[in-house]
Amino acid sequence: MIKIEKRNDVPMALYFFTPFIAIILTILGGGIIFYILGFNPIEALKFYFITPISNLYGLSELLLKATPLCLIAIGLSFCFKSNNWNIGAEGQLTFGAIVGGGVALLFYNQEGFYILPLVILAGAIGGMIFALIPAVLKTYFNTNEILVSLMLVYVSKLLLDYLVVGPWSNPEGFNFPETRQFSDSSRMPLLFEGLRIHAGIFLALAAVMLSWFILYKTYLGFQIKVSGLSLKTAKYAGFKGKTMILVVFMISGACAGLAGVGEITGPIGQLHRMISPDYGFTAIIVAFLGRLNPFGIIFASMVVALTYLGAETAQIFLQIPKYTGQVFQGMILFFLLASDYLLFFKIKILSLKKNELRH
Amino acid sequence: MSLDISFIGILIGSIMASSVPLILAASGELITERSGVLNLGVEGMMIIGAISGFALMVITDNLFIAIVGSMLSGVIISLIFGFLTQSLLTNHVATGLALTIFGIGLSAMLGKNFVGIPGKEFPILFSSLRESIPFFGPILFGHSIVLYFAFALPFLTNYFLKKTKLGLVVRAVGDSPVSASNQGINVILVRYCCILYGGAMCGLAGAYLSLIYTPQWIENMTAGRGWIALALVVFATWSPIKVLIGALIFGGITILQLHMQAIGFRIPVQFLSALPYLMTIIVLVVISRDSRKIKLNTPTSLGRIFYKEK
Numbered sequence: 001m002i003k004i005e006k007r008n009d010v011p012m013a014l015y016f017f018t019p020f021i022a023i024i025l026t027i028l029g030g031g032i033i034f035y036i037l038g039f040n041p042i043e044a045l046k047f048y049f050i051t052p053i054s055n056l057y058g059l060s061e062l063l064l065k066a067t068p069l070c071l072i073a074i075g076l077s078f079c080f081k082s083n084n085w086n087i088g089a090e091g092q093l094t095f096g097a098i099v100g101g102g103v104a105l106l107f108y109n110q111e112g113f114y115i116l117p118l119v120i121l122a123g124a125i126g127g128m129i130f131a132l133i134p135a136v137l138k139t140y141f142n143t144n145e146i147l148v149s150l151m152l153v154y155v156s157k158l159l160l161d162y163l164v165v166g167p168w169s170n171p172e173g174f175n176f177p178e179t180r181q182f183s184d185s186s187r188m189p190l191l192f193e194g195l196r197i198h199a200g201i202f203l204a205l206a207a208v209m210l211s212w213f214i215l216y217k218t219y220l221g222f223q224i225k226v227s228g229l230s231l232k233t234a235k236y237a238g239f240k241g242k243t244m245i246l247v248v249f250m251i252s253g254a255c256a257g258l259a260g261v262g263e264i265t266g267p268i269g270q271l272h273r274m275i276s277p278d279y280g281f282t283a284i285i286v287a288f289l290g291r292l293n294p295f296g297i298i299f300a301s302m303v304v305a306l307t308y309l310g311a312e313t314a315q316i317f318l319q320i321p322k323y324t325g326q327v328f329q330g331m332i333l334f335f336l337l338a339s340d341y342l343l344f345f346k347i348k349i350l351s352l353k354k355n356e357l358r359h
Numbered sequence: 360m361s362l363d364i365s366f367i368g369i370l371i372g373s374i375m376a377s378s379v380p381l382i383l384a385a386s387g388e389l390i391t392e393r394s395g396v397l398n399l400g401v402e403g404m405m406i407i408g409a410i411s412g413f414a415l416m417v418i419t420d421n422l423f424i425a426i427v428g429s430m431l432s433g434v435i436i437s438l439i440f441g442f443l444t445q446s447l448l449t450n451h452v453a454t455g456l457a458l459t460i461f462g463i464g465l466s467a468m469l470g471k472n473f474v475g476i477p478g479k480e481f482p483i484l485f486s487s488l489r490e491s492i493p494f495f496g497p498i499l500f501g502h503s504i505v506l507y508f509a510f511a512l513p514f515l516t517n518y519f520l521k522k523t524k525l526g527l528v529v530r531a532v533g534d535s536p537v538s539a540s541n542q543g544i545n546v547i548l549v550r551y552c553c554i555l556y557g558g559a560m561c562g563l564a565g566a567y568l569s570l571i572y573t574p575q576w577i578e579n580m581t582a583g584r585g586w587i588a589l590a591l592v593v594f595a596t597w598s599p600i601k602v603l604i605g606a607l608i609f610g611g612i613t614i615l616q617l618h619m620q621a622i623g624f625r626i627p628v629q630f631l632s633a634l635p636y637l638m639t640i641i642v643l644v645v646i647s648r649d650s651r652k653i654k655l656n657t658p659t660s661l662g663r664i665f666y667k668e669k
Contacts, residue, residue, distance in 0.1 A: 085452055137640070143647045146399070146452070147590045151636040154583050162629035284456060323467035330461025334439065337449035337457065344448070 075255025088149025090280025096257020099126025127257020135249030200262035378610030387560025399455025402585025403462025408565025433562020478574025533658035
């Protein structure tokens with residue numbers, strides 16, 4: 001006998017525990033998919049989740065990929081907490097990279113300590129401006145932010161494409177769709193010789209700290225949380241809804257812009273078509289898996305970064321197509337959402353013996 | 360002059376062809392949304408339909424099986440969404456996003472061995488009439504059966520919603536699930552059916568792309584059409600006939616953009632390619648400005664979770 005009861009309140013421990021259930025179920029599900037594809041599931045999972053991080057280089061790659069995911073997800077958590085569905089972070093990342101990259105290209109033959117901060121600032125402002133489009137349209141024209149922010153992803157990618165093949169393409173680049181290399185002063189300093197991990201990780205950590213402070217210690221954070229829980233209450237309390245929508249989108253866009261600029265000034269070093277393997281979309285999963293909590297997001301960004309790395313490793317060693325990464329990412333979110341059922345409902349398994357005793 | 364007129368006929372014919380996936384996907388999603396469910400997984404369901412249709416065509420060499428199979432695969436993948444949102448009461452927006460990410464990944468994985476295989480010619484109807492009648496020939500004749508179905512679908516959908524009892528049930532469930540439930544309607548069951556129907560139509564829309572429109576498998580070949588279809592439903596303020604009009608406008612922009620590129624219009628290709636997306640935003644702004652008008656037609660319970668205490 002199984003009995004399902006609605007819970008009166010959500011136990012907090014379970015709230016942070018269910019993401020782990022989701023991860024375990026995803027690994028099991030992945031094993032089944034590998035088995036269906038004709039691979040030894042244990043071996044495939046080992047190549048997927050253990051091999052990539054079994055050496056120092058792998059750990060550095062993990063943090064390298066977790067950095068943009070963490071940054072974007074931190075920004076998105078402001079939007080999602082207040083019920084604003086910004087799903088166009090990929091576009092904000094791209095536009096941030098375009099603006100930041102543009103500044104870096106201005107200084108392509110110059111050196112100076114002031115260049116990198118300028119490039120980073122430009123990237124954040126770029127992302128912020130791009131995120132303001134869906135926010136302004138939502139607040140003043142009542143337009144659905146999901147669709148607008150998403151359409152802008154395509155627009156920004158086409159703009160980047162136009163720039164790298166057209167006006168910004170490298171004059172000495174044999175018509176390859178890419179810009180000049182940035183000067184060393186526009187590049188993020190590397191943390192260790194021989195590893196790709198760069199100073200951008202400090203931006204992500206700063207964003208985590210700052211977001212924790214804003215969300216839990218300021219009036220703005222309080223407003224965001226209340227609006228997320230109940231719009232009616234927020235209105236009754238007299239919060240300025242429109243300003244808040246603009247602010248959360250600006251924070252979110254700035255973070256995505258920073259992530260974009262971190263990629264082009266970090267591992268890439270120039271602008272070309274493929275500056276992000278859909279970090280902006282994957283970060284949505286990171287935000288949810290981290291329960292929209294700044295520290296949860298750090299953890300989640302590493303788990304999801306591992307799916308990127310694992311997909312690459314599995315492709316090299318087992319010729320498993322690398323798209324399994326996205327399949328894993330989709331599965332994590334499916335299982336996470338499904339396990340939320342446990343938060344709102346109590347499942348009681350009544351043994352037959354008890355029933356018999358009652359009779 | 361006669362040359363111009365026949366050219367315009369061909370142009371209109373190609374606009375119709377390019378609007379088919381949008382009509383199919385948006386009509387399916389419209390029914391889903393009318394029942395109060397917001398499924399953002401349209402893009403994911405379309406791409407799954409595209410690869411399953413193409414793969415089945417290559418494996419069985421039978422186009423009928425391919426078309427039916429693509430619809431079934433749409434049903435199966437939408438069942439995941441249905442189970443999560445209806446039985447496990449998950450958030451519609453997040454679940455739909457997961458479906459799209461999952462679908463794109465899964466389709467690329469399944470399609471790995473089908474890249475570069477040439478497609479098969481899909482039979483077209485009344486091809487002799489297409490050549491013999493100027494102007495109207497290329498508009499009315501020489502299309503695939505899926506196109507004729509797609510153009511009938513908005514009218515059928517309209518009839519279903521307005522004139523049939525089942526249509527009334529769907530609207531009641533979308534507008535007031537609590538009263539519908541009190542009337543003895545199984546809200547969850549109705550919503551499940553609408554979700555699966557939406558999945559079937561999105562699967563067919565995907566198969567149209569990979570079997571008829573550009574007969575081959577290319578990764579990510581839906582290229583955002585699923586999202587445009589979602590925007591179309593809002594554009595149409597949930598009315599099936601307006602979906603048809605909207606889809607033709609978007610098909611028109613896509614074709615016009617291709618022609619402008621072909622005749623060497625002095626605007627960079629990328630700006631023309633961005634037109635459908637920019638147009639979507641502009642149209643959404645114009646439509647949504649009047650919040651009362653939007654609210655009048657929006658299914659009242661759209662995207663809200665329905666839970667009945669047992």
